[in-house]
Amino acid sequence: MQSVRFLDAGEQALVVEFGDGIDPALNAMVHAFDAALQEAAIPGLQETLPTYRSVLVHFDPATIDRVALRARLRELAGLAASGRFHPARRWLVPVAYGGAAGMDLDDVARALELSTAEVVRLHAGAEYVVYMLGFSPGFPYLGGLPQRLHLTRRAEPRLRTPARSVIIGGQQAAILPGEMPSGWHVLGRTPVHSFDLRRAEPFLFRPGDLLRFEPVSEAELARLEARTDWLPPVERLA
Amino acid sequence: MSALVVVAAGPGSSLQDAGRLGWLRHGVSRAGAFDRRYQAAANILAGNDPGLACVEMTLAGDSYRLDAESALVAFAGRFRLRIDGEDAAPFRAHLLHRGQTLSVGPAEGEVRGYLAVAGGFDLFPVLGSLSTHVRTGIGPLGGRLLRAGERLPMHLARPPARPPLALDPALVVRPPAALRVTLGPQDGHFTPEGIATLFGARFRVTADADRMGYRLSGPPIAHALGYNIVSDGIPPGAIQVPGDGQPILLGPDRQTTGGYPKIGCIIGPDLGLLAQAAPGQELTFRQVGIEEATAAELAERRFIAGLAGRMRPAGAAGLDSGLLLEANLIDGVIDMNAPEWHGGSEEAGQ
Numbered sequence: 247m248q249s250v251r252f253l254d255a256g257e258q259a260l261v262v263e264f265g266d267g268i269d270p271a272l273n274a275m276v277h278a279f280d281a282a283l284q285e286a287a288i289p290g291l292q293e294t295l296p297t298y299r300s301v302l303v304h305f306d307p308a309t310i311d312r313v314a315l316r317a318r319l320r321e322l323a324g325l326a327a328s329g330r331f332h333p334a335r336r337w338l339v340p341v342a343y344g345g346a347a348g349m350d351l352d353d354v355a356r357a358l359e360l361s362t363a364e365v366v367r368l369h370a371g372a373e374y375v376v377y378m379l380g381f382s383p384g385f386p387y388l389g390g391l392p393q394r395l396h397l398t399r400r401a402e403p404r405l406r407t408p409a410r411s412v413i414i415g416g417q418q419a420a421i422l423p424g425e426m427p428s429g430w431h432v433l434g435r436t437p438v439h440s441f442d443l444r445r446a447e448p449f450l451f452r453p454g455d456l457l458r459f460e461p462v463s464e465a466e467l468a469r470l471e472a473r474t475d476w477l478p479p480v481e482r483l484a
Numbered sequence: 485m486s487a488l489v490v491v492a493a494g495p496g497s498s499l500q501d502a503g504r505l506g507w508l509r510h511g512v513s514r515a516g517a518f519d520r521r522y523q524a525a526a527n528i529l530a531g532n533d534p535g536l537a538c539v540e541m542t543l544a545g546d547s548y549r550l551d552a553e554s555a556l557v558a559f560a561g562r563f564r565l566r567i568d569g570e571d572a573a574p575f576r577a578h579l580l581h582r583g584q585t586l587s588v589g590p591a592e593g594e595v596r597g598y599l600a601v602a603g604g605f606d607l608f609p610v611l612g613s614l615s616t617h618v619r620t621g622i623g624p625l626g627g628r629l630l631r632a633g634e635r636l637p638m639h640l641a642r643p644p645a646r647p648p649l650a651l652d653p654a655l656v657v658r659p660p661a662a663l664r665v666t667l668g669p670q671d672g673h674f675t676p677e678g679i680a681t682l683f684g685a686r687f688r689v690t691a692d693a694d695r696m697g698y699r700l701s702g703p704p705i706a707h708a709l710g711y712n713i714v715s716d717g718i719p720p721g722a723i724q725v726p727g728d729g730q731p732i733l734l735g736p737d738r739q740t741t742g743g744y745p746k747i748g749c750i751i752g753p754d755l756g757l758l759a760q761a762a763p764g765q766e767l768t769f770r771q772v773g774i775e776e777a778t779a780a781e782l783a784e785r786r787f788i789a790g791l792a793g794r795m796r797p798a799g800a801a802g803l804d805s806g807l808l809l810e811a812n813l814i815d816g817v818i819d820m821n822a823p824e825w826h827g828g829s830e831e832a833g834q
Contacts, residue, residue, distance in 0.1 A: 254666055260669075379509060379511040
């Protein structure tokens with residue numbers, strides 16, 4: 247295992263880096279460390295931002311001395327790197343694949359030399375980890391896309407990709423929380439709002455959550471989209 | 485309901501408090517006032533806590549009509565100010581009466597100014613904050629910039645019985661200086677020459693400069709390990725350098741994560757200097773260690789906390805002796821004979 251690195255990020259933040267790359271084992275260390283930090287409730291620690299391979303730690307230098315904080319973080323990082331991360335939740339996310347909801351499905355199948363049914367079977371057959379949330383509020387970067395579906399991004403990004411599009415790009419998968427520009431391929435659409443300010447809990451997914459996709463018909467998509475209070479099923483994991 | 489009514493809004497005016505903490509992990513930017521010192525000055529002049537929500541204005545200002553019995557407003561920033569067409573001084577509080585118009589702008593020599601009202605604005609926080617992040621539409625007023633016709637409701641129907649206070653602008657205005665920078669987190673992605681370029685060269689602020697980031701132009705900063713990293717969190721004040729070697733200084737509306745290497749971070753107290761840098765202006769950088777940066781940040785916080793003790797009554801018009809006495813008791817040392825400051829950049833500590 248690579249050693250943990252502590253990188254300066256100004257006088258009010260530092261980066262705890264577990265390695266370099268996009269990798270499930272590396273990301274699991276990030277979530278284990280982040281969970282340990284939440285648990286430890288270190289005075290002066292303001293908030294943490296877990297990403298693919300590192301955690302950005304924001305702290306108040308008036309409350310905690312940087313050297314003391316680093317020593318405490320080193321201790322927790324050691325435990326996290328040697329332990330295992332246990333995801334807390336697994337979401338089941340319905341997707342209507344292809345057609346108007348997934349306008350790139352045919353192109354993706356053609357480019358990968360697969361049938362559209364095989365693309366759907368592979369995409370919906372995998373289990374994904376929320377590697378991190380970033381780019382825009384509630385945007386989940388998902389790890390776990392089967393290798394057979396890895397495909398470079400579109401030559402021309404779309405300026406307006408519809409909200410709740412289920413997308414893939416390179417080795418990654420994601421769900422668009424709102425309409426936004428994207429160069430990723432649209433396989434389908436989900437009724438799941440990963441970000442909704444009107445909800446008591448505006449953000450559905452947390453870093454480290456697990457997620458599976460379930461194919462549904464366009465009629466089922468429309469039925470669920472009409473229900474404003476609908477939330478996808480979630481399994482609490484031990 | 486008591487409100488300030490926006491008669492005309494500048495193109496970069498938004499509500500900002502101390503920022504939205506705790507949501508970075510969900511992809512939500514902190515936002516918040518770009519110039520913490522001026523925001524604190526406006527709030528303290530209005531009798532508020534330093535981080536309360538203000539209107540942040542950029543280059544052009546706004547005008548307002550008061551729809552309330554009266555209100556105490558305060559402005560911090562080098563902008564022209566008028567009340568019912570009469571020149572009024574910034575860096576002080578003003579008592580407004582129903583129907584009066586406050587016009588702010590344009591900026592004179594700096595970029596950002598802050599308008600506070602005594603008691604604060606009565607708006608619903610979004611994710612715990614009254615800061616506006618326009619790109620994602622998160623914040624009060626639908627997460628938008630201010631618009632003409634909008635009402636900004638205020639908590640107080642009339643201001644507290646205290647005389648308007650003023651602050652010597654020379655105390656708070658910062659003369660342009662090299663921005664202090666600590667190296668990291670990805671300084672290792674740059675050649676020694678690249679790092680020397682950052683600290684040795686002069687850079688110009690381009691027209692592409694807003695609350696999200698300032699793009700600079702200057703000699704390219706050389707990468708050693710390419711210009712793509714696995715996306716990670718972007719710390720406050722980060723200087724990211726994309727493939728063209730031209731640095732981007734990231735502001736309060738920066739995205740939470742990004743894939744360009746970050747050579748260093750502007751220290752907390754110098755973000756206010758950046759906030760006041762206009763397109764076309766030259767910027768230089770000076771390297772400091774983390775210990776020096778920490779000491780400077782803590783000193784800036786002490787300075788802001790001490791501002792309340794450095795206010796003085798803002799002229800005698802309409803004040804009775806009882807209020808002045810009260811002000812003396814509350815605010816400690818006050819020089820009753822201090823000349824009133826009437827604005828103008830030449831006196832502002834350049």
